[in-house]
Amino acid sequence: MSFLTAKRSGDKVRQTVGFNLLRGITILTVLPIIGLVAFIIIKGAPALNWEFLSTAPSNGMKAGGILPAIVGTLYLTLGTAVFSIPLGVAAGIYIAEYAQDNWLTRIIRIAIINLAGIPSVVYGLFGLGLFVLFLKFGTSILSASLTLSIMTLPVIISTTEEALRSVPNSFRVVSTSLGATRWQTIWRVILPQALPGIVTGIILGLERAAGETAPILFTGATFFLPLLPTSPLDATMALPYHIFVISTQVPGMPVSIQYGTVLVLLIFVLGMNLIATLIRNRARAKRLW
Amino acid sequence: MKPKRAVGDGIISAVIKICGYSSILFVALILFFLMREGLPALWDVKPSSLIQPRWYPIEGYFGLLPLVMGTLMVTLTATLIALPFGLGTAIFISEIAPNWVKVVLKPIIEILAGIPSVVLGFIGILVMVPLLRKFLDLPTGLTAFTGAVLLGLISIPTIVSVAEEALNTVPAGYRQAGLALGATRWQTIWGITIPAARSGILTAVMLGIGRSLGETMAVMMVTGNAAVIPAQWDSLFRPVRTMTATIASEMGEVATGSVHYEVLFLIGIILFLLSLAVNIAASAISTRQRKRADRILS
Amino acid sequence: MKKFIITDLSVRYSDNNESLRHIDLEIEANAITVLFGPAGGGKSTFLRVLNRLNDLADVDEMKGEVLFNGINILDKSIDPIALRRKIGMVFSRPVPLPLSIYENVAYGLRMAGERDKRKLDAAVENALRNAVLWDEVHDRLQDSGFAISGGQQQRLCLARVLALEPEVIMLDEPTSALDPVSTSKIEAQLTELKEKYTIILAPHSIQQGARMADFAAFFLMGEIIEYSSGQDMFLKPKDKRTQDYITGRFG
Numbered sequence: 001m002s003f004l005t006a007k008r009s010g011d012k013v014r015q016t017v018g019f020n021l022l023r024g025i026t027i028l029t030v031l032p033i034i035g036l037v038a039f040i041i042i043k044g045a046p047a048l049n050w051e052f053l054s055t056a057p058s059n060g061m062k063a064g065g066i067l068p069a070i071v072g073t074l075y076l077t078l079g080t081a082v083f084s085i086p087l088g089v090a091a092g093i094y095i096a097e098y099a100q101d102n103w104l105t106r107i108i109r110i111a112i113i114n115l116a117g118i119p120s121v122v123y124g125l126f127g128l129g130l131f132v133l134f135l136k137f138g139t140s141i142l143s144a145s146l147t148l149s150i151m152t153l154p155v156i157i158s159t160t161e162e163a164l165r166s167v168p169n170s171f172r173v174v175s176t177s178l179g180a181t182r183w184q185t186i187w188r189v190i191l192p193q194a195l196p197g198i199v200t201g202i203i204l205g206l207e208r209a210a211g212e213t214a215p216i217l218f219t220g221a222t223f224f225l226p227l228l229p230t231s232p233l234d235a236t237m238a239l240p241y242h243i244f245v246i247s248t249q250v251p252g253m254p255v256s257i258q259y260g261t262v263l264v265l266l267i268f269v270l271g272m273n274l275i276a277t278l279i280r281n282r283a284r285a286k287r288l289w
Numbered sequence: 290m291k292p293k294r295a296v297g298d299g300i301i302s303a304v305i306k307i308c309g310y311s312s313i314l315f316v317a318l319i320l321f322f323l324m325r326e327g328l329p330a331l332w333d334v335k336p337s338s339l340i341q342p343r344w345y346p347i348e349g350y351f352g353l354l355p356l357v358m359g360t361l362m363v364t365l366t367a368t369l370i371a372l373p374f375g376l377g378t379a380i381f382i383s384e385i386a387p388n389w390v391k392v393v394l395k396p397i398i399e400i401l402a403g404i405p406s407v408v409l410g411f412i413g414i415l416v417m418v419p420l421l422r423k424f425l426d427l428p429t430g431l432t433a434f435t436g437a438v439l440l441g442l443i444s445i446p447t448i449v450s451v452a453e454e455a456l457n458t459v460p461a462g463y464r465q466a467g468l469a470l471g472a473t474r475w476q477t478i479w480g481i482t483i484p485a486a487r488s489g490i491l492t493a494v495m496l497g498i499g500r501s502l503g504e505t506m507a508v509m510m511v512t513g514n515a516a517v518i519p520a521q522w523d524s525l526f527r528p529v530r531t532m533t534a535t536i537a538s539e540m541g542e543v544a545t546g547s548v549h550y551e552v553l554f555l556i557g558i559i560l561f562l563l564s565l566a567v568n569i570a571a572s573a574i575s576t577r578q579r580k581r582a583d584r585i586l587s
Numbered sequence: 588m589k590k591f592i593i594t595d596l597s598v599r600y601s602d603n604n605e606s607l608r609h610i611d612l613e614i615e616a617n618a619i620t621v622l623f624g625p626a627g628g629g630k631s632t633f634l635r636v637l638n639r640l641n642d643l644a645d646v647d648e649m650k651g652e653v654l655f656n657g658i659n660i661l662d663k664s665i666d667p668i669a670l671r672r673k674i675g676m677v678f679s680r681p682v683p684l685p686l687s688i689y690e691n692v693a694y695g696l697r698m699a700g701e702r703d704k705r706k707l708d709a710a711v712e713n714a715l716r717n718a719v720l721w722d723e724v725h726d727r728l729q730d731s732g733f734a735i736s737g738g739q740q741q742r743l744c745l746a747r748v749l750a751l752e753p754e755v756i757m758l759d760e761p762t763s764a765l766d767p768v769s770t771s772k773i774e775a776q777l778t779e780l781k782e783k784y785t786i787i788l789a790p791h792s793i794q795q796g797a798r799m800a801d802f803a804a805f806f807l808m809g810e811i812i813e814y815s816s817g818q819d820m821f822l823k824p825k826d827k828r829t830q831d832y833i834t835g836r837f838g
Binding site: 011012014015018019021022023025026028029030032033034036037039040086087090091093094095098099107108110111112113114115116117118119120121122123124125126128129130133134150153154157181182183184207208210211212213214217218240241243244247248255258262265266269270272273277 | 298301302304305306308309310311312313315316318319322323325326373374375377378380381382385386394396397398399400401403404405406407408409410411412414415416442445449473474475476499502503504505506510533536537540541545553554557560561564565567568569572
């Protein structure tokens with residue numbers, strides 16, 4: 001019975017080598033990520049204080065705080081939320097609950113895949129052509145938000161659809177058999193159950209919108225703004241654009257301010273990521289079905 | 290039953306339906322406005338001059354060749370870099386890593402997915418560029434290679450998550466069958482699991498390519514923006530310019546309606562069509578695979 | 588009196604599963620009619636025609652006439668929502684809605700527009716008593732519908748239907764997921780309920796069918812092979828196929 005204890009050395013060695021190779025590749029992939037984030041935190045933390053976050057820049061951006069950029073990013077994120085959430089969730093509800101399996105639905109799906117794949121700078125061109133020039137909204141929070149909203153739509157639509165589909169069909173059947181209309185079923189049973197997934201998707205979509213530069217380059221972002229924006233038709237500073245300019249176009253820019261600004265954006269974006277993950281995990285634990 | 294409810298219900302259903310069709314509307318709008326501003330370029334510039342190797346708009350040279358080749362070179366290199374790391378990590382997470390490791394690794398990959406590209410470009414400029422200049426003894430660290438490394442990093446999360454999902458979808462029964470036949474786990478992974486997931490993996494690669502294609506800020510910040518045709522053998526380590534970076538850096542300075550303006554929009558149309566092709570190909574692959582699986586499993 | 592008169596009913600799904608062919612049947616009021624037969628025979632399809640639930644599914648073809656209280660419910664002018672309040676259904680697996688016990692039972696009434704708290708309270712209590720669940724849950728009506736046992740959940744589903752005060756109660760293998768104690772509780776309840784309601788039951792075993800049937804119809808491959816009183820069907824089946832199925836030669 002020696003074949004039971006004989007070592008299949010060749011295969012075993014290959015496996016160990018292979019496993020370790022993949023382990024090494026994974027470490028090499030993951031290490032830069034951790035290193036990057038740690039590096040930004042270490043270099044940026046010294047610049048973070050209340051003054052930095054609450055005052056405007058001075059001395060040609062080389063000193064002072066970054067309040068206008070923070071406020072601008074908040075406005076843009078809010079603006080994106082206002083347009084993309086109702087439209088995206090409704091579209092997701094349509095595809096998951098109303099649409100039939102025909103060619104029209106297939107075209108809608110292709111359109112969504114398309115929208116998801118369009119390069120962000122092309123969105124910027126589109127925003128320029130439609131909102132800034134054609135509709136004459138000018139370079140403004142409005143134009144930039146609308147542009148970012150359309151860019152965010154596919155994410156919200158897809159996650160809404162997936163969240164709705166994951167709710168068991170038996171609920172729909174039972175609700176209908178008790179005399180509810182399709183919308184009543186959606187509103188009272190399906191949507192509440194899908195809500196955590198939908199909210200997670202919304203947060204992830206907004207997180208991406210907050211960090212994007214190219215779509216706002218020609219539609220709403222400016223570098224030097226003496227006052228905070230007061231209306232949606234004003235242009236605004238924004239963290240991603242600010243980072244871009246101060247790291248490429250401002251000579252003599254203090255490094256600590258650069259890293260500080262980057263850290264602020266990173267905290268904002270990764271904070272949203274964290275919230276979304278917490279919501280998703282908590283919902284999964286509480287699920288009744 | 291109250292008629293008022295029926296009317297309210299009908300209105301809501303109509304609104305939802307309109308929202309459902311909206312994505313078609315937006316794609317059409319985007320295409321329309323891109324063409325509205327960009328197609329005139331084909332009249333205002335001799336189409337043959339668009340395939341010239343000189344991009345120097347100030348003097349009226351609108352040759353797109355260096356830009357297209359710059360994009361190709363950076364994207365291809367980025368994919369070559371991202372593939373082994375992305376797929377390797379996906380395989381490791383899906384097939385080899387113990388549960389506690391998975392729980393740690395997946396959020397880290399998600400963090401990378403969430404980092405804005407301008408932040409990566411920033412690190413690229415401040416860290417990678419000087420590093421490359423010193424260690425590879427280059428005149429400048431702003432090269433195609435730098436851009437490719439950043440792009441690779443950016444597309445890794447896409448590749449990892451899609452490939453990992455594809456591997457997860459392979460039924461446990463396949464793996465068990467392999468092991469039951471006396472294969473080692475390693476042999477099972479390469480002989481059974483990966484081939485079974487191959488369309489999902491292919492989709493992951495295509496989506497990764499699509500991601501690289503469309504990236505703007507990071508490349509713009511580190512590739513040096515020299516619109517030359519990368520034809521020399523060491524062009525990878527020289528500055529280069531991509532289509533996306535061209536639009537982003539020059540749009541701010543052109544006069545609306547000028548020829549330069551129109552050509553930039555034309556480049557936008559090209560990018561739109563390119564990413565369209567890649568994404569449709571990716572989804573065609575994944576649908577075909579699903580259909581085949583349904584036939585087998587039902 | 589005949590509650591339902593079904594004439595030449597044919598139904599075909601787009602995937603050709605479980606279709607019905609030329610069904611003729613009459614359902615007696617205030618009695619338990621049992622529909623039995625092997626899986627895939629069309630019983631579930633048939634039940635879902637009666638409350639127009641297969642409007643939700645991919646139906647290629649539906650022909651024939653289904654008279655309910657003399658009105659053809661297959662007609663396009665019929666409001667299926669109002670119909671479903673009159674013809675209730677209990678499914679084979681208990682499916683509480685993700686709401687409280689109270690809200691589960693009150694669901695149908697709320698969807699119909701009832702807002703009066705006192706009416707809802709009364710209807711909920713009534714329905715839970717009729718489903719023999721009131722004593723067990725009256726002090727925790729706000730608990731989730733999932734927080735009770737399987738047998739209790741199925742009685743909750745029955746209470747949900749009863750709250751709408753339907754005329755007909757259809758049950759598609761209602762006790763297939765339950766233990767014998769819960770099963771006999773529900774069977775006892777149905778026997779009482781037939782005084783007020785017309786009951787159509789697809790049993791999950793022949794024995795259950797034999798226990799419950801006032802009338803019985805044997806479904807095989809989309810057709811009705813035989814229909815007679817409960818006694819006659821299970822003791823003296825006329826058709827050989829019915830005999831073979833009842834004695835267990837196939838199934």
